[in-house]
Amino acid sequence: MILRLLACGLFAFAGASFSQSITPSAVYQAGDSASSRLSAQSGIARHEIRAQLMPRRYTTIAAEIGAKISNLPVSEGGAFSAGQMLVEFDCSLQKAQLQKAEAELEGAEQTLKSNIRLEQLNSVGQLELDLSKSASNKAKAEVGANKAVLAKCQVVAPFSGRVAEQRIREQQYVQPGQALLDILDDSVLELEFLIPSSWLRWVKIGNGFAVEIDETRKTYPARFTRIGARVDPVSQSVKVAAAINGKFPELMAGMSGKVLIAPK
Numbered sequence: 001m002i003l004r005l006l007a008c009g010l011f012a013f014a015g016a017s018f019s020q021s022i023t024p025s026a027v028y029q030a031g032d033s034a035s036s037r038l039s040a041q042s043g044i045a046r047h048e049i050r051a052q053l054m055p056r057r058y059t060t061i062a063a064e065i066g067a068k069i070s071n072l073p074v075s076e077g078g079a080f081s082a083g084q085m086l087v088e089f090d091c092s093l094q095k096a097q098l099q100k101a102e103a104e105l106e107g108a109e110q111t112l113k114s115n116i117r118l119e120q121l122n123s124v125g126q127l128e129l130d131l132s133k134s135a136s137n138k139a140k141a142e143v144g145a146n147k148a149v150l151a152k153c154q155v156v157a158p159f160s161g162r163v164a165e166q167r168i169r170e171q172q173y174v175q176p177g178q179a180l181l182d183i184l185d186d187s188v189l190e191l192e193f194l195i196p197s198s199w200l201r202w203v204k205i206g207n208g209f210a211v212e213i214d215e216t217r218k219t220y221p222a223r224f225t226r227i228g229a230r231v232d233p234v235s236q237s238v239k240v241a242a243a244i245n246g247k248f249p250e251l252m253a254g255m256s257g258k259v260l261i262a263p264k
Helices: 002-021 024-030 032-045 092-120 126-151 197-201
Strands: 049-062 067-071 085-090 154-156 161-166 179-196 208-213 218-227 237-244 256-260
Touching: 049 161, 049 237, 085 179, 092 126, 179 197, 197 237, 208 237
Parallel strands: none
Antiparallel strands: 049 179, 049 256, 067 085, 085 154, 161 179, 179 237, 208 218, 208 256, 218 237
16 A cells, blocks of 8 residues: 555656646747748748838948038939039138148248259258258148148039938038938939849849839839849848839839749
8 A cells, every 4th residue: 555655656746747847838949949940931932022122322421621511502302413512611711721831832942942042052051952842842741731621621422313311501510520411322223132042043133023112002123133142041041132124203212112023
């Protein structure tokens, strides 16, 4: 009787320990990483590919000098051409410094010319002549430096495009390195998205497809322009880029939509 009671107790204790060691949460945690990988792959496998319209080129223009802004000829959202002035600074102080440097250069050159004539007459020492040459070269360097600063008093557009954001206002004083404008080139809108790596068998640069944009509820033609250099080992996907074929005034950078591709 005592032996049977001990055996029953041991069996109950072992069963309780076994039920505690293998719980549903433990099973879920063990398969969590695998299920997350399957989930990452399933979205691409269903071919529900999302993409966002991006400009071909975009950048932030920053101030190279500290000065007050006197003119902003292109307003936010406005279009501009390559080489057009976008920001003009009040550089009256820099102009005065250039005039001072030019006057000092003129004086140094006159002194050098005079010493050269005296040297021909053996009326000046070599040291004095060398010092006058050095002073002339220094004055030339000062003029060049001031001209370089003055050239930064106007910021011109590096490419044609539009002003996406104006971060400053007229009559505002800015510091060197401060952001002024966000500009973009929307002459060609591009798409960047992921495709299954298995599609690399038939996806080629120049292949065409369609994209449905959410904001306009219209479908537009596009073509592949770039294919990524590596495959993501977890999702088995690769990044590609495409461009919208044609000009559509209603499209803007930042819009998004669904890529419509029929796998082969």
